[in-house]
Amino acid sequence: MREKVLLICEECLSRNYQTTITKDRTKTLEIKKYCPKCGKHTLHKISK
Secondary structure (H helix, E strand, C coil), X not given: CEEEEEEEECXXXXXXXXXXXXXXXXXXXXXXXXXXXXXXXXXXXXXX
């Protein structure tokens, strides 16, 4: 089973991306992606 999650920028806290992950995932998802608000590549984590 997969669930939809939002990725949030660590610097400006804007919600930029939406993705799906498996529900039984043990580690938190951390991806370095481009943030259009900051204008640079930053770390994005799952929002709660």
